[in-house]
Amino acid sequence: MSTLTAESLFQQLTTTFQNLEKVDEPASLASIRQEAFAKFEQAGFPTVKHEDWKYTNIHSLVQAPYILNTDVEVADLDLSQADIPNLDAHRLVLVNGQYTVAFSTLDDEEGLVVKPIEDAANDPQFLRHFAQHADKTDNALVYLNTALYTAGVFIEVKKNAVISKPIHLIHVASGNESFFAQTRNLIVVGEHAQVEVIESFITVDGSAKNLHNKVTEIVLAENAKMQHYYLQVAAPTSNYLNHTEVYQEKYSLYNNYNCTFPGATFVRNNINVRLDAEQVESHLYGINLLADKQLVDNHTIVDHLKPHCESYEWYKNIPQDNSTAVFNGKIFVRLDAQKTNAFQQNNNMLIGDKSTVYTKPQLEIFADDVKCSHGCTMGQFDDQALFYLRARGVGEESARTLLVHAFAFDVTSRFSNEAVRNYVEALVAKGLEPRKN
Numbered sequence: 001m002s003t004l005t006a007e008s009l010f011q012q013l014t015t016t017f018q019n020l021e022k023v024d025e026p027a028s029l030a031s032i033r034q035e036a037f038a039k040f041e042q043a044g045f046p047t048v049k050h051e052d053w054k055y056t057n058i059h060s061l062v063q064a065p066y067i068l069n070t071d072v073e074v075a076d077l078d079l080s081q082a083d084i085p086n087l088d089a090h091r092l093v094l095v096n097g098q099y100t101v102a103f104s105t106l107d108d109e110e111g112l113v114v115k116p117i118e119d120a121a122n123d124p125q126f127l128r129h130f131a132q133h134a135d136k137t138d139n140a141l142v143y144l145n146t147a148l149y150t151a152g153v154f155i156e157v158k159k160n161a162v163i164s165k166p167i168h169l170i171h172v173a174s175g176n177e178s179f180f181a182q183t184r185n186l187i188v189v190g191e192h193a194q195v196e197v198i199e200s201f202i203t204v205d206g207s208a209k210n211l212h213n214k215v216t217e218i219v220l221a222e223n224a225k226m227q228h229y230y231l232q233v234a235a236p237t238s239n240y241l242n243h244t245e246v247y248q249e250k251y252s253l254y255n256n257y258n259c260t261f262p263g264a265t266f267v268r269n270n271i272n273v274r275l276d277a278e279q280v281e282s283h284l285y286g287i288n289l290l291a292d293k294q295l296v297d298n299h300t301i302v303d304h305l306k307p308h309c310e311s312y313e314w315y316k317n318i319p320q321d322n323s324t325a326v327f328n329g330k331i332f333v334r335l336d337a338q339k340t341n342a343f344q345q346n347n348n349m350l351i352g353d354k355s356t357v358y359t360k361p362q363l364e365i366f367a368d369d370v371k372c373s374h375g376c377t378m379g380q381f382d383d384q385a386l387f388y389l390r391a392r393g394v395g396e397e398s399a400r401t402l403l404v405h406a407f408a409f410d411v412t413s414r415f416s417n418e419a420v421r422n423y424v425e426a427l428v429a430k431g432l433e434p435r436k437n
Contacts, residue, residue: 009062009180010045016068017147025121032131037147043140055326055358056268056297061211061239066180069150072098073174079103081233082170082200087419089168089198096174097151097183097214111161111193113154117184120154125188134217134245137272137301142243145215149184155197159190159221166196166227166417173212173238174204185216189224189252196227198420201264203235215243220252222277227416232260232267233427236292239266250277256284257415258298258315259424262291262431272301275309275337285411286315287424289404289431290323290355297326302344304337307367313344316411318404319355320432326358333365333372340367344374349407351381401429 017037045062046053072095079093092114093103099116106114120126134142157163171183189195203210220226234240246254260267273282288296302311317325327346348357361374382403389399405412408428415421 009065012065012068013144013148014041020148026127028127029121029130033147036131036135036143040140040143040147043143046140052299052328055324056295058241061266064178066178066211067175068180070096070175070179070181072096072100074100074102077103077172077174078204079170079172079202081202082168084168084198084419084423086422087166087168087198089166091168091170092153093170093172094151094153094183095172096179096181099151099153109163111158112163113156113158115154117149117152117154117186120186123154125156126154126186129188129217129219130186133219133247133274134215134243137245139243139270141213141241142215145182145184145213145243149182149215151181152184155185155187157189157193157195160192161190162194163196166198169197169199171199171201172204173202173210173234174207175210176208178209180211180213183212183214185214187216187218189218189220189226191221192223193221194225196417198229198231198417200231201234201238201240203238207235207237209237211239211241213241216245218244218246218254220246220248220254222249223251224249225253226255228254228256229417229420230256230258230269231420231424232264234264236263236265238264240264241268243270244272246271246273246282248273248275248277248280248282251279254282255416257420258284258286259427260288260290260296261427262289262294265294267296268299269297270299272303273311274303274305275311276305278306278308280306280309282311283414284313284315285414287408287411287428288315288317288325289428290317290319290325291431292321292323294323295326296324298328300329301332302330302342303332303334304340304342305334306336307338307340309337310341311343314411315346316408317346317348317357318351318407319357320351322354324356324358327376328360328362329374330362330364331372331374333367333370335366338367338369340370340372342370342372346376347407348376348378349381349404350378397433401432404428404432
């Protein structure tokens with residue numbers, strides 16, 4: 001074992017795994033759990049000595065004991081924090097990862113299968129893809145999730161199905177005592193199928209400190225298309241370790257729009273995309289508006305494995321106050337991935353003298369017939385532009401909002417869903433409002 005960052009939590013997890021009984025699970029799944037926990041025990045929790053965690057210290061998160069596998073209380077659950085004006089969507093509600101049918105609205109939709117993860121253990125598509133993608137990334141937190149996930153959802157879009165409206169997946173954090181939740185999601189999009197998934201993260205008022213280790217595997221079959229949004233609006237008592245693994249086959253398209261706003265104290269997003277066939281396309285966009293003492297870390301991997309593929313990545317960070325934004329983007333172009341077209345950009349606007357950004361765009365190219373570029377920019381709020389607007393009668397608050405909207409426009413203008421785009425722009429304006437001390 002490399003490092004025990006927190007013996008108390010580590011011992012809790014070890015004891016929980018030793019007592020784990022899944023009598024209804026196939027033997028193959030039990031074997032996967034055993035292998036994953038053995039790898040987690042060997043690796044331990046990541047520390048700042050690991051290069052990928054150099055600027056992101058989770059010691060304070062994992063040093064305290066938590067309640068594991070909390071009972072879900074859904075009486076009088078208020079989901080208004082997740083409301084997106086003018087959005088017509090199916091709604092799936094997960095409270096601490098538990099799929100809650102009472103608050104979900106899933107109209108009959110031909111070609112759409114939705115199951116709680118615990119009910120999917122014998123599904124052929126689940127067995128085919130579960131832990132076949134994320135667990136190959138050598139990530140200790142993924143191993144931990146595989147071994148001890150207790151909740152989540154399995155979504156399958158059948159071949160040729162085009163889902164008529166978005167699926168709004170609402171992740172609710174709720175509990176009176178500090179708790180640790182592990183959610184596992186698997187989304188499989190069949191050949192020539194199309195789906196839009198919007199994930200919102202919220203916290204019930206009055207909830208105690210909570211930590212979430214969430215893993216989502218996404219598989220796009222030939223010619224499948226998926227639009228995918230992350231909208232992080234949880235409260236400061238919530239902390240997230242999110243890992244998203246995307247596996248794409250020929251002619252598929254995956255677009256990810258990742259947005260974080262003032263609230264959750266700690267957010268780490270790993271988004272890995274594997275382009276494992278020719279003529280595959282992926283786009284990753286991010287807007288992160290931070291405040292107070294937030295730390296938001298976005299690590300992305302775009303792995304070009306085959307020729308004639310395209311990827312486009314653009315992240316923008318706007319840290320305020322004492323907040324910290326981290327961006328680490330890696331593009332791999334493998335030896336066989338000739339004719340690759342890959343773009344990566346990270347732009348940062350620091351507001352105030354105490355905000356911090358760590359950025360590390362990277363390219364590793366092993367093919368010789370490619371078009372690849374990457375870069376980053378960093379600067380503070382443009383006081384001259386602010387003065388220009390104020391001199392023309394625009395109030396200071398409105399002027400600041402206009403300038404930030406202009407900075408974010410390159411990303412928000414690419415959102416395919418108009419309701420989500422308007423919602424995000426409203427959250428940007430709200431996030432710039434003066435906060436009470």
